[in-house]
Amino acid sequence: xxxxxxAIRGTRDLLPAETALxxxxxxxxxxxxxxxxxxxxxxxxxxxxxxxxxxxxxETDIVSKEMFTWEDRARAASEKPQSLTLRxxxxxxxxxxxxxxxxxxxGQLQKLYYIGPQFRRERxxxxxxxxxxxxxxxxxxxxxxxxxxxxxxxxxxxxxxxLLDKLGIPRASAANEYKGWxxxxxxxxxxxxxxxxxxxLREALAPVKDRMCPDNQRRADTNPLRVxxxxxxxxxxxxxxxxxxxxxxxxxSKQHFAxxxxxxxxxxxxxTVNPRLVRGLDYYTRTTFEFTVDLGxxxxxxxxGGGRYDGLSEMLGGPRAPGIGFAIGEDRLILxxxxxxxxxxxxxxxxxxxxxxxxxxxxxxxxxxxxxxLARILRGAGLQVEVGDGTFRLKKSFDAADRVAxxxxxxxxxxxxxxxxxxxxxxxxxxxxxxxxTLASTLRA
RNA sequence: GCGGCUAUAGUUCAGGGGUUAGAACGCGGGUCUGUGGCACCCGAUGUCGAGGGUUCAAAUCCCUCUAGCCGCCCCA
Numbered sequence: 001x002x003x004x005x006x007a008i009r010g011t012r013d014l015l016p017a018e019t020a021l022x023x024x025x026x027x028x029x030x031x032x033x034x035x036x037x038x039x040x041x042x043x044x045x046x047x048x049x050x051x052x053x054x055x056x057x058x059e060t061d062i063v064s065k066e067m068f069t070w071e072d073r074a075r076a077a078s079e080k081p082q083s084l085t086l087r088x089x090x091x092x093x094x095x096x097x098x099x100x101x102x103x104x105x106x107g108q109l110q111k112l113y114y115i116g117p118q119f120r121r122e123r124x125x126x127x128x129x130x131x132x133x134x135x136x137x138x139x140x141x142x143x144x145x146x147x148x149x150x151x152x153x154x155x156x157x158x159x160x161x162x163l164l165d166k167l168g169i170p171r172a173s174a175a176n177e178y179k180g181w182x183x184x185x186x187x188x189x190x191x192x193x194x195x196x197x198x199x200x201l202r203e204a205l206a207p208v209k210d211r212m213c214p215d216n217q218r219r220a221d222t223n224p225l226r227v228x229x230x231x232x233x234x235x236x237x238x239x240x241x242x243x244x245x246x247x248x249x250x251x252x253s254k255q256h257f258a259x260x261x262x263x264x265x266x267x268x269x270x271x272t273v274n275p276r277l278v279r280g281l282d283y284y285t286r287t288t289f290e291f292t293v294d295l296g297x298x299x300x301x302x303x304x305g306g307g308r309y310d311g312l313s314e315m316l317g318g319p320r321a322p323g324i325g326f327a328i329g330e331d332r333l334i335l336x337x338x339x340x341x342x343x344x345x346x347x348x349x350x351x352x353x354x355x356x357x358x359x360x361x362x363x364x365x366x367x368x369x370x371x372x373x374l375a376r377i378l379r380g381a382g383l384q385v386e387v388g389d390g391t392f393r394l395k396k397s398f399d400a401a402d403r404v405a406x407x408x409x410x411x412x413x414x415x416x417x418x419x420x421x422x423x424x425x426x427x428x429x430x431x432x433x434x435x436x437x438t439l440a441s442t443l444r445a
Numbered sequence: 446g447c448g449g450c451u452a453u454a455g456u457u458c459a460g461g462g463g464u465u466a467g468a469a470c471g472c473g474g475g476u477c478u479g480u481g482g483c484a485c486c487c488g489a490u491g492u493c494g495a496g497g498g499u500u501c502a503a504a505u506c507c508c509u510c511u512a513g514c515c516g517c518c519c520c521a
Contacts, residue, residue: 009512061519065446089521118521123446126514127521134521215518226519280520290521298514302521329521363479398481412479424480431480 010122010130020354021334025167026115029135029328032163033113036155038137041112043093045119049083054315055092057282059222062088066120086119089281091309091325092316094138099318109145109152113137115330126335127300133330136306140313140323148322150256153287153308154263156324157183160291160304161269169293169336171270181303183270184290186277187257188225189249191285191311197248198224208238228276244275253286260287283309287324296339297332304328356384358423358443359401363412365390370416374409374436381440402426407443 007013014022030040049069056063068086087093094112097103103110115135122128139156141147161183165171170180188194201224209220212227212235219226230239249257264271271289279288288307297303306326313321358378362371368390375387386404388397394410401408410422421439424431434442 006512066519120520122519124513125516128519132521136521231517299516300520305521327521332521393477394479395477395481400481402481408481410479414479422479426481 008130010124012129012131018334021337022330025330025333025337026135028166029113029115029163032159032166033137036111036159038111038113041094041097041114042116043087043090043097043114045087045117046084047087047093047096049085051092051096051316052085052088055095055283055312056089060280060282062120062280066122068119068121088120089118089327090114090116090134090136091138091281091283091312091327094325095140095309095312095316095318095321095323098140098321099313099316104142104313104319104321107142107145109139109141109147111137111139125300127297127329127332129331134327135330135333136325136327138323138325140321140325143320143322147324148310150259150287151263153260153324154267154269156306156326157185157260157264157271157289158267158269160326160328164291167333167337168340169295172294179294181291181293182272184274184277184292185261185271186274186288187245187249187253187286188278188284188288188307189245189286190253193245193249193253194285197243197245200243200248201225201227204242212238225278226280228278239276246275256286279305279307283312283315285310289326293332293336295343296335300329300332302329303332303336355406356386356404358383358407358409359386359388359397359405360409360411360421361388361392361394361397361401362390363394363410366413367411367416371411374411374421374439377436378440378443383440383443409439409443 033040049067052063052067058064067088069083071081072084074081094114098110098112113136116133117131118134119131121130124130137156137159139147139152146152161171164181170176172178172180172182189197202220205220205224205227209217212220213230213232216227216230216232216235219230227235228239228242246254261271261273277288277290279290284307286308288305290305291303292301293303294301304326306324308322308324310322312323313319360371360375360378362368371387371390375385378385386401388400392400397410398408406426408424408426410424412422415421415433418433419436420433421436422431423434423439423442
């Protein structure tokens with residue numbers, strides 16, 4: 001026998017039992033985003049490698065070692081091959097599209113959302129896949145459209161809180177032993193604040209880094225900001241004594257952050273300011289945030305992340321266009337919802353699976369044609385209908401029907417000639433004959 | 446990319462050198478010819494993740510690979 005072919009490492013198939021939940025999550029996200037006046041954007045899965053090198057940052061882990069990149073052959077001898085990359089995130093692509101389609105010329109604020117697969121070549125783990133799905137949104141536009149306003153930051157965060165609430169994920173609180181979602185917020189400063197802070201951090205780390213763990217020694221050189229969210233217990237005392245970003249923000253950034261917090265307070269969105277929160281992508285400025293959840297994710301507890309990127313458009317050759325956005329790890333969101341459902345099932349028992357309206361059981365192959373014709377009419381009326389096969393014994397049809405449907409519609413020789421179906425409702429056990437032309441309304445009940 | 450654990454039926458798992466690999470649930474059939482769910486009786490489950498090695502003999506021991514999970518790294 002030939003060797004079977006399997007899904008490649010870090011990718012997976014989602015079967016109908018799972019896609020039902022994925023569709024519910026996506027439908028809910030679309031509904032919530034629409035209320036906030038976001039429109040959907042779909043950008044290519046494939047982009048020029050250059051986009052991510054410039055947008056996300058050459059030195060980041062994502063770009064330096066986690067991208068699926070290859071040389072696409074040149075079409076002509078005179079042409080150079082082009083380096084292509086499977087997108088590792090979607091913000092760079094959205095901003096590229098914003099520039100390419102001159103959306104800035106509308107002068108309007110653009111509110112865009114996307115849902116789609118992203119690709120990173122990491123070692124797979126629970127909640128971490130090589131093809132994973134993100135639900136994200138971006139608010140971007142010329143400064144004159146209000147894109148820089150702290151109101152936008154707060155609106156995006158409030159929208160996320162609304163989405164998680166609507167999906168039924170509880171807020172972390174004393175009442176539920178802090179199981180639930182939690183918003184962590186920080187400001188990493190403007191494009192001038194940050195370099196000043198990083199310089200100060202390097203200076204403070206220089207005399208103490210030898211006493212830190214090897215990982216932190218490496219970070220101290222390559223990416224000092226990452227030292228801040230180190231989990232190494234022994235290094236915490238040193239980290240606590242390091243300079244804080246808040247002390248390096250200029251007045252405008254300080255005021256901006258204070259306004260974001262005040263607006264969140266006014267909207268009743270709970271948050272925790274975490275001065276150590278840093279993000280792994282270079283384009284972030286000012287407000288950065290992360291929603292964590294301690295349900296079903298294990299060590300990958302970041303459910304979503306995002307922040308402001310006031311300089312990204314210019315880095316990609318576009319006009320000045322401040323923006324803010326986020327990306328939800330859809331796979332992680334699903335894991336969280338599954339963990340919640342499991343906890344609920346343990347408390348209240350398994351919920352009954354959703355059933356379709358009817359299962360049509362022809363008694364012999366002679367009724368097969370009539371069965372499918374009847375199904376066509378019922379389906380046309382909007383009912384969910386499955387059709388059995390006349391080779392089944394009635395007993396088997398009952399078994400098959402009870403699994404998927406609320407009613408069994410029995411179709412024998414008599415039923416076809418009389419144009420009446422025998423209908424039995426599984427819940428009540430009640431059985432009667434129903435004229436074909438009133439069948440749809442009977443089954444709907 | 447680093448370290449650890451794991452891989453047996455559709456599923457959850459037993460079996461840890463000795464004929465033909467097991468249980469439960471699930472699945473197919475029958476008792477029961479147009480009335481299921483219960484009960485009883487049959488039955489099929491399978492390259493024991495893949496490849497190689499040790500051995501008279503390997504699901505079992507060893508090596509390599511692959512995949513999953515846990516921790517790190519990183520991030521969503």
